[in-house]
Amino acid sequence: MKRLKLPQWLVLLLPAIIILSAVVLIPLVLSLYSSFTSYRLTRPDSIFNWVGLFNYEKAITDAKFWAAFGRTVLLLTVALNLEMLLGLGIAIMVSKVTRGQRLLRTMMMFPMMFSPILVGFQFKFIFNDNVGLVNNALQSLGITDTAIPWLVDGNLAMFSIIFAEVWTSTSVFGILILAGLYAIPRDPLEAAKVDGCTALQSFRYVTLPFLMPFIYIAMAIRSLDVARAYDIVQIMTNGGPARRTELLWTLIGRTGYVDARMGYANAMGYISIFLAIFFTVYFFKKLTKSRQELGMGM
Amino acid sequence: MAQVHLRNVVKKYGPLEVVHAINLDIADGEFVVLVGPSGCGKSTTLRMVAGLEAISGGDVQIGGRVVNDLPPRDRNISMVFQNYALYPHMTVRENLGFSLHIAKHSQADIDKAVNEAADILSLTPLLDRKPGALSGGQRQRVAMGRAIVRDPEVFLFDEPLSNLDAKLRTQMRVEIKKLHQKLGSTIIYVTHDQIEAMTLADRIVIMRDGHIEQVGTPLEVFENPINTFVATFIGSPPMNLLDGVVKDGQIEFADGTRLPVPPGYFTDEGQAITFGVRADNIMPVGHALPRGEHMAEVEMTVDLTEPLGTETLLFAVLAGTEVQAKMLNPRPVHRGERMTFQIMLDKCHLFDAETGDTQKK
């Protein structure tokens, strides 16, 4: 019997191919395929029930899906901008500190060291209307005597979530912008002083253009993060009250695992991924452009 | 009018004093060059004039006004930095016009000033490029253009040519000199290159370790160095220095060689002195300038030659010290050849061996 003779390159690549197929390719293909079926976790044989684009049509016409989509975009926009501004402020202040800067830099990282689940629980407690820190503080200070329903009122709940999100992740911006500040050459800043700039003008015309690449990198990283936001929201409000804080992935998670409609969940997932891809591509484009502005090439 | 005066100006970094109470008066329109070895405080001094470095003591006056507490933008100065310090995200045009833009001049004014400066420095074809797309020499010109556009009372240059190759440096040196003649502004120029200092300056300020050693025109500091430091720092090759003792009204070196005291210098019997002679003033007999009034002759063995074409540098040993001499109308000289050299005593120098200060009467 003749032994099957594979070309050498294929043999060498085979382990990589097998591993990649197992962990990436097969799940990807399977989930894509199942999004065209009426696959339900409770009825495994439904995975062979081909329904064509039905799931996608359903998602696109589903108001709940678009509400979650819009809310995710809102969270993304508000949180990212807030984090950018706060991070910029913190980075500038830290960079001006002459003593204990290392300690401050380390402290800046603290929020990033906690699991988002824990942060979620923490803020769930902080914003709790009966025993929460915020309400207790407000009541003790006599600012209010009612229990403000932070996590129960729709708008306030969204605010609380954004607050928690900003608290955890401002330091991503802070650290990256600080790195940017350290990387700015001293000469152009001095030239700007001689050219007549006030501190504010120096910042606007010299510092900021140098920081933009760092800001866009942070934006790209964080937009991916927020677009897949799940844990903090799941813990703090579970998408409630009455779906008023439902984001894309809490909706998808609920649809897939609670309602067991995996085919539909996968279809929504594939649509949602475009959101993340869109923001990432957008910020990387901006990044490349801002680097070109600085004459840094690609 | 923009004279610049430094009055007992001190710079301290913490407890470390790097500029020690220096005094300097610069006239309107004068081209002054600060020169000295690395780390002597030239940049620090210049940056104190610019307002980029706080002044720890004394006063800096520009145009009769004490500017100690004024930020750079209120001092009416321009500065050209060693690394050009261009704004990388702006085109050449924007770089040039930036200061006027900040000062809220009209676009027409800005365009006019930018085009004029670009014209002077032949930057017109480059106006729409970014600094990243320019050569070192072109960036240097943009940096100068940016300074010109401001039309300041005082220009400050911090080693603007040190990143250029030798040829370009010579070329830019001429450009800067022309520019000064054209604009007539006061210029303070820092360099550690004594040739740049000699060729550019109306007056040279020689610094060492945060002190000013000597101030004078290029010829003054070349011909009458106030101490051995200036003597060896200015001029190329550096002045030969030989240690000796005054004996019987003559200078005696370690090996017993004697030379007369150069005219115009005082000595005390038995004093330890340093005798200074430049290569131009010690030449082999027959290959020298016509004999002057005060001459002396010594014999030396040639160790090494450096033919330069019109002349040859000879390295020989006199009284145990290596001496550089110059040979005009050179002929081939072989190693170990013994030659008689004539020394032009009128052009020689005497310094106190201990302090290094000149013994000039």
Ligand SMILES: Nc1ncnc2c1ncn2[C@@H]1O[C@H](COP(=O)(O)OP(=O)(O)OP(=O)(O)O)[C@@H](O)[C@H]1O
């Ligand atoms: N920020 C600082 N802190 C402490 N010492 C400093 C600081 N900046 C400069 N110095 C010291 O001050 C002295 C003068 O520095 P300066 O930059 O003026 O030298 P320089 O004459 O311009 O030298 P170079 O020709 O190398 O540029 C140096 O000994 C330097 O070490």
Ligand SMILES: [Mg+2]
């Ligand atoms: Mg310097």
